[in-house]
Amino acid sequence: MNSLQSKRALITGAAGGIGREIALRLAAEGTSLYLLDINPAGLAEVVGRAQQFGVEAMGRLCDVSQLQQIETSVAEGLNRWEGFDLLVNNAGVTYYGDTSQMRAGDCERLLAINLHAPLHFTRLLLPSLLSRPEAHVLNVASFLGLVGSRKLSIYSATKFGLVGFSESLRAEYARTNLGVTALCPGFVDTNLFASAQHGEDRQHDRDQKNPY
Numbered sequence: 001m002n003s004l005q006s007k008r009a010l011i012t013g014a015a016g017g018i019g020r021e022i023a024l025r026l027a028a029e030g031t032s033l034y035l036l037d038i039n040p041a042g043l044a045e046v047v048g049r050a051q052q053f054g055v056e057a058m059g060r061l062c063d064v065s066q067l068q069q070i071e072t073s074v075a076e077g078l079n080r081w082e083g084f085d086l087l088v089n090n091a092g093v094t095y096y097g098d099t100s101q102m103r104a105g106d107c108e109r110l111l112a113i114n115l116h117a118p119l120h121f122t123r124l125l126l127p128s129l130l131s132r133p134e135a136h137v138l139n140v141a142s143f144l145g146l147v148g149s150r151k152l153s154i155y156s157a158t159k160f161g162l163v164g165f166s167e168s169l170r171a172e173y174a175r176t177n178l179g180v181t182a183l184c185p186g187f188v189d190t191n192l193f194a195s196a197q198h199g200e201d202r203q204h205d206r207d208q209k210n211p212y
Contacts, residue, residue, distance in 0.1 A: 001085070001086070001134050001135070001136050001179060002134070004026060004029035004030060004031045004086075005029065005030035005031070006030060006031075006032075007026075007030075007031045007032070007085040007086055008031070008032045008033075008034070008081050008083065008084050008085050008086070009023075009026055009031050009032070009033055009034065009084065009085065009086035009087070009088060010034045010036070010074075010077055010084050010086070010087050010088070010121070010125065011023050011026075011033065011034070011035050011036065011088040011090060012036045012037070012062070012064055012088065012089055012090050012091035012117065012118075012121065013036070013037055013064075013090040013091030013092060013140075014033075014035035014036060014037050014043065014046055014059070014090070015035075015037035015038075015039040015041075015042030015043040015045075015046055015059075016037075016039065016042050018090055018140055018185065019035075019037070019088070019090035019091070019140075020042070020046050022088055022090065022138075023035055023046055023050055023057075024046070024049055024050060024053075026086075027049070027050035027051075027052075027053040027055050027057065028053050030053075030054075030055060031055060031086070032055050032056040032057065032081075033047075033050050033055065033056070033057040033058070034057075034058055034060070034077045034080075034081060034084070035047060035050075035057065035058070035059045035060070036059070036060055036061075036062040036064070036073055036091070037059070037061070037062070037091070038061060038062070038063050040061060043059040043060075043061070044059060046059070047059040058080075060073055060076065060077075064091045064112075064113055064117035064121075065109060065112040065113050065117065066112075067116075067120060070117060070120050070121060070124070071120075071124065074121065074124045074125060078125075078128060083128040083131060083132060084125055084128050084129060084132075084135075085129070085132050085134070085135050085136070086135065086136050086137075086138070087121060087122065087125050087129065087136075087137045087138070088138045088140070089117065089118035089121055089122065089137070089138070089139045089140060089162075090138075090140040091113055091117060092113060092114050092140065092142075092158075093109065093110060093113050093114065094110070094152065094155040095110055095152075095154060095155060096151055096152060097151055098151060099151075099153045099154070102154065106154070107154050110154050110155060110158050111154075111158060114155070114158035114159065114162065115158040115161045115162055115165075118139055118162055118165065119165060122137055122165075122169065126178075129178055130173075130176060130177065130178060132177065133177060134177050134179075135177055135178050135179070136178070136179040136180070136181065137166075137169065137178065137179070137180045137181070138181050138183060139162050139163075139165070139166045139180070139181070139182050139183065140183045140185075141159045141162045141163050141166070141182045141183060141184045142155075142156075142159040142184055142185065143184045143185065143186045144156045144159050145158075145159025145160045145161075145162055145163040145182070145184055146160075146163065146184055148160075159184075162182065163182045163184065166180050166181070166182035167182070
């Protein structure tokens with residue numbers, strides 16, 4: 001994408017961390033923003049900050065683990081914005097602890113938010129993205145989607161899946177206007193691990209100064 005000026009972006013997990021910083025950077029470049037998150041206070045703050053750059057910005061509460069909410073949010077965004085040039089699949093959660101201690105609900109939550117949500121947002125927005133002169137999908141994965149790590153097996157599985165999805169999508173649309181990027185950051189000072197679901201042994205690992 002040669003210029004971000006006057007483009008329109010949908011960003012998930014936009015109320016904090018990497019999503020917030022991407023949103024504000026895009027606003028500074030002149031991109032209008034449709035921001036989704038489950039945190040109303042954080043979302044309102046980012047919308048207000050983005051609007052200070054003189055761009056149109058709106059926020060919507062959306063639990064991306066729920067397909068109906070994804071579909072409704074996308075439909076409302078397309079109805080108001082008539083199309084998007086950039087999709088940023090950023091929302092994510094993790095679980096830290098022994099895989100044997102994970103409940104079925106923990107697994108399903110990670111899969112729904114980290115992997116299924118990006119798939120659904122992408123498939124729903126592809127017609128809009130492909131209709132633009134140039135468009136891009138940015139999937140925020142992790143370096144743990146490139147190499148596994150102890151006590152993060154399901155999180156790593158979702159991020160490996162997101163990297164694979166990105167590579168396949170890039171190959172499928174290589175001859176079109178659509179670019180695809182899988183961003184795989186290392187450790188970033190966000191609330192991801194502080195708010196993570198975890199097994200009963202996490203406190204022991206904290207005492208052992210585990211980097212997670």
